[in-house]
Amino acid sequence: MQRDALHYLSLLDVSAKLKAGEATSVAVTEALLERIAQHDGALKSYTTLLGDRALAQARAADAELLSGFSRGPLHGVPIAVKDLCYTGYAPTAAGMFIHKDFVPPYSATVVERLERAGAIMLGKLSMTEGAYALHHPKMPTPVNPWHAELWTGSSSSGSGAATAAGLCYASLGSDTGGSIRYPSAGCGLTGLKPTWGRVSRYGICHLSESLDHIGPMTRTAADCAAVLSVLAGADPNDPTSLLAPVPDYLAGLGGGIRGLRVGIAEAYAFDGLDAEVLATLIAAREALADLGARLVPVTFPAVGDALTAWGHLCTAETAVAHEATYPSQAAEYGPGLGGFLASASKVGTMDLAKAQIARGKFAGQVAAVFQDVDVLLVPVLSMPTPTVAGWREMVAGDISHVLRYSAEFNFTGQPAITLNGGFDKRGAPIGFQLVGKHLSEDLLLRAGHAFQSITDWHTKHPALD
Numbered sequence: 001m002q003r004d005a006l007h008y009l010s011l012l013d014v015s016a017k018l019k020a021g022e023a024t025s026v027a028v029t030e031a032l033l034e035r036i037a038q039h040d041g042a043l044k045s046y047t048t049l050l051g052d053r054a055l056a057q058a059r060a061a062d063a064e065l066l067s068g069f070s071r072g073p074l075h076g077v078p079i080a081v082k083d084l085c086y087t088g089y090a091p092t093a094a095g096m097f098i099h100k101d102f103v104p105p106y107s108a109t110v111v112e113r114l115e116r117a118g119a120i121m122l123g124k125l126s127m128t129e130g131a132y133a134l135h136h137p138k139m140p141t142p143v144n145p146w147h148a149e150l151w152t153g154s155s156s157s158g159s160g161a162a163t164a165a166g167l168c169y170a171s172l173g174s175d176t177g178g179s180i181r182y183p184s185a186g187c188g189l190t191g192l193k194p195t196w197g198r199v200s201r202y203g204i205c206h207l208s209e210s211l212d213h214i215g216p217m218t219r220t221a222a223d224c225a226a227v228l229s230v231l232a233g234a235d236p237n238d239p240t241s242l243l244a245p246v247p248d249y250l251a252g253l254g255g256g257i258r259g260l261r262v263g264i265a266e267a268y269a270f271d272g273l274d275a276e277v278l279a280t281l282i283a284a285r286e287a288l289a290d291l292g293a294r295l296v297p298v299t300f301p302a303v304g305d306a307l308t309a310w311g312h313l314c315t316a317e318t319a320v321a322h323e324a325t326y327p328s329q330a331a332e333y334g335p336g337l338g339g340f341l342a343s344a345s346k347v348g349t350m351d352l353a354k355a356q357i358a359r360g361k362f363a364g365q366v367a368a369v370f371q372d373v374d375v376l377l378v379p380v381l382s383m384p385t386p387t388v389a390g391w392r393e394m395v396a397g398d399i400s401h402v403l404r405y406s407a408e409f410n411f412t413g414q415p416a417i418t419l420n421g422g423f424d425k426r427g428a429p430i431g432f433q434l435v436g437k438h439l440s441e442d443l444l445l446r447a448g449h450a451f452q453s454i455t456d457w458h459t460k461h462p463a464l465d
Contacts, residue, residue, distance in 0.1 A: 006031045007166030008461050011077055011223040014169055018065060018076045025058035025065070025076030029120055032078050036122070036167050039464055042148075044140040045162035047083050048090050048124040054078060057120045064118070073226040073250070075118030080168040082159050083124040084131055085111050085214075086203035094205035095127040095155070097138045098325060098332045108203025109235045110172060110214055117230040122168050125158030130322065131174055131207040133395045134336030144186060144385075145462040146428050151391040153183025155207075159217045160187035165464060170218045170227050176207045176314065178380070178406030180215050184418040185380040185431025188460060190448060191217045192224045195438045196413030197242040199228075200235035208317035211310070211410045220458055221417065221448030225249035228441060247442045253449040258292030260447060262434075263373030268300035269405070274383040280421040280430040281379055284451070288377070291450050296373050301365040303408045307400050309355035309362075310407045312347050319344035336395065363412045375447060376435040378405050384424040409435055417444040420457040429457070 006014070006028055017023040033051050040046055061076035081087075084094040086104035093099045107115075115121060129136040133154050142157040144150040145165040153160050156173030160183025163171045173180040175193040184191025192215045199214045206212055216227035229249045235241040262285070264270075270281060289295055319326070319341055326333060326341045333341065369376070382404060386394065394402055409416050416435040424430055436444045452458050 007035050010220050011169040011218060012073060012220070012226060014077050015073045015075070019070060025061040025120060026055060028076070029054050029058040029078050029122070032122060032167060039165060040167060043143045043145055043161050043165055043167070045125055045142045045158040045165065045167060046080070046123045047093065047126040047140055047158065050090055050121055050123045053089065054120050054122050061118050061120065071116070071118035072230070074114065074230055076120060077169050078120040078122045079114060079170045080122045080125050080159070080162055081111060081114070081172040082127050082156050082174055084127060084174060084205040085172060087111055087124065090124060092124070092205065093139070094131065095129040095136060095139055097136045098329060100139070104203065106203060109200040109237060110231050111203070113230050125162055125171055127158055128155035129334045129337040130318070131155040131176060131179065131205070132318070132337045132340055133399070134334065134392070136334035145464060146187065147426060149387050150428055151186060151386050151388050153179065153186045155179040156183045156217065159183060160189060163187070163189055163217050163219065164462060166461065170216055170223055172214060173217045174204065174207070175213045175215060175410065176211045177310065177403055177410055180213070180217060181380050181406055181416065181418040181431070181433060184217055186385040186429065188420040188429035188457070189217050189219060189418070190221050190224050190420070190458060191215065191418040192228060192441065192444070193409070193416045194228065194232065194441055195242070195415045197240050198415070198439065198441065199231045200238040200241045202235055202237040206321045208314040209321070210317060211314055213410065221419070221445050221452055222250065222253055224417070224448070225253055225445045228445070242439070244439055249442055249445050252442045253446055255446055256292065257288065257447050257450045260293040260375065261296045261373045262288050262293045263298040263369065263376040264295050265298050265300035265376065265378070269376070269378040272382060273379060276384055276424045277379050277382060277430055281377065281432055284421045284432050285377055287451055287455060288447070291454065298369050298373055298376070300369060300376070301362065303404060305358050306362040306408045306411050307403055309358035310403070310411045312351045312355040315340065315344050316347050316352055359411055362408070366412050366414070370437050374436065374440070374443060378433055378435060380405060380418055380431045380433055384426070384430060385428050405433070414438055415441050415444055417448045419448050419451055420460070422457055423460070
């Protein structure tokens, strides 16, 4: 097989070729390492490349596969992880210059599970400083492979760029207010923010512990299902991980969505959108209806107070995450995260108490909405992906309008899948999301797979060659 045909295959397509003996893990890994060497100087998606280690893993995978032993769909497939996942064999900086040489004493549970499943670890992916909104000026800033002037998404920016550019077949991201969903939308990927606690966060550098989620970023819903099947499940090292049994996400993909109740909250999700985003959302709504889903009008609660409360919690919990180094080493922080931490002193005990009360009430209001629907159709952003310069202006001001369709579902801890629904006039992807009830990842993945069975947006790739 020609190497130049490899890099944009889906994870499951590569897996099938490896299992059938039509390709070797070494050949696939070498092809991606060559592609990284060719393109990542411009894209800056990797902060640490583990080429020699990856090839050693690939040789071991080939030997096992040749003997007839398979660890599952990820066996022999090259992937990468966001650099806030601890790796006991490589630095974990979490986008922070202050930690650029930190090698953890152990690996995160998600890393261990991926490697036990036979995945080939290509490296660590660049991210914003501490998983907040901006990159540290001394650390790599990933470039959107579709258009260099466009925002790549916070904070899983390297995960978005690498997966979209064919520099890995899947990646891990984290999401505290939208950071799996923004880069997935901006880079044309399928990204899943699981239910809070569905995936262990042991060995993760936190932004905000009660809001952080870890999940897969891939090119298809089926690939997402394969990765989530490995990641999900209780972890004795993470007492917040959920004990609920893990379904077979891949086995359930083909069931279709006839009769699925899709919530349409016009005032919340459709009013006030940019025309191109609105057209994408309407097209997604029609595609779901064509697949047999029932469109159910619903009223979604006002999100203003929830976003304010999310902000107070996120600010205070970020200060907790950095108490060992901020303010004692404040000079080594970048202006984005440093400025955010400086604002933590403005969050008082009354603010935090009100935030917790608001969280409970809002979660109850949203749960009531989901009594009548199975999933909710919403945009990721109200506008097309902003430019890098435009994003910096937003961070310097009020970003509540950016968070409008994302942070509230970190607040409630519900799962959400992001899908590519088309392109704007610049040729940049426009994503949308389906939000589900707690622990409904199987349903979201099935809906995403059904959508991708009648559309081809997910098959489009940036023209780098």
